[in-house]
Amino acid sequence: MYRYFCAILLSACLFxxxxxxxxxANNLQFNVYMPPSFDDFFEEIIPLEGTPxxxxxxxxxxxxxxxxxxxxxxLIAFTFDDSPAKTLENIFAVFAEYNENxxxxxxxxxxxxxxxxxxxxxxxxxxxxxxxxxxLGNHTQSHLDLTTLPNEELHAEIDTTDAILSKIxxxxxxxxxxxxxxxxxxxxxxxxAPIINWNVDTMDWSKVSAExxxxxxxxxxxxxxxxxxxxxxxxxxxxxxxxxxxLKNAGYQIVSVSALAKAHGCTLKNGGxxxxxxxx
Numbered sequence: 715m716y717r718y719f720c721a722i723l724l725s726a727c728l729f730x731x732x733x734x735x736x737x738x739a740n741n742l743q744f745n746v747y748m749p750p751s752f753d754d755f756f757e758e759i760i761p762l763e764g765t766p767x768x769x770x771x772x773x774x775x776x777x778x779x780x781x782x783x784x785x786x787x788x789l790i791a792f793t794f795d796d797s798p799a800k801t802l803e804n805i806f807a808v809f810a811e812y813n814e815n816x817x818x819x820x821x822x823x824x825x826x827x828x829x830x831x832x833x834x835x836x837x838x839x840x841x842x843x844x845x846x847x848x849x850l851g852n853h854t855q856s857h858l859d860l861t862t863l864p865n866e867e868l869h870a871e872i873d874t875t876d877a878i879l880s881k882i883x884x885x886x887x888x889x890x891x892x893x894x895x896x897x898x899x900x901x902x903x904x905x906x907a908p909i910i911n912w913n914v915d916t917m918d919w920s921k922v923s924a925e926x927x928x929x930x931x932x933x934x935x936x937x938x939x940x941x942x943x944x945x946x947x948x949x950x951x952x953x954x955x956x957x958x959x960x961l962k963n964a965g966y967q968i969v970s971v972s973a974l975a976k977a978h979g980c981t982l983k984n985g986g987x988x989x990x991x992x993x994x
Contacts, residue, residue, distance in 0.1 A: 799946030829875035
């Protein structure tokens, strides 16, 4: 499996998608792009001021590629919190091996990134994720309970990570996964992106086994489900090795949150909370 990640990382380092590219990663079409040095990368980051959601209420998914999705399949979204952790490369390897063997039913996911975890080493992993078609989401800068923060600190937690991610994927704002899933009316009012929680929780952070993680997903998912996992746990990686092919055999395709919303015709509103995206 290691050879799959080596190939991924090499390709991503040489062929990152530029921010303005209209090419689709799922079609494996890349433009040559050399990212800035790590120091320059962070020197250029300026937090982006949040836009009140009342001014721009609808989340734009027009640029999301769903050409790889089989419309006759039941779609679910896999999400990984606390990215980028050390085992993220192992998750890439599982997806890469599965996609190589199943070109008719490609799988991808949404990575919710903690800005404070982005380092000189992990930044390259996020570039690789973006180039491979994984969606990058915002899991705040410091993983604080947003419901306890004054508005200025709340915006700083979100905007700083948005600015980091913007240097990777060119998007000004990103789907928000609030730490612990905690939100209230104040958070909703101040958030200028959809708030993505979940309806299937693997509890993988609690040292459950790979078998338990597997069954927490396979036995409970239905079309439109949003599954919560984390990229820092080896048992999650082991469970994925079974989940990807077994869910395909059960009629499912695994996609990112934005792809799920677009394919199912679900309008995402900025400041709205979503735990499932059923087909309209």
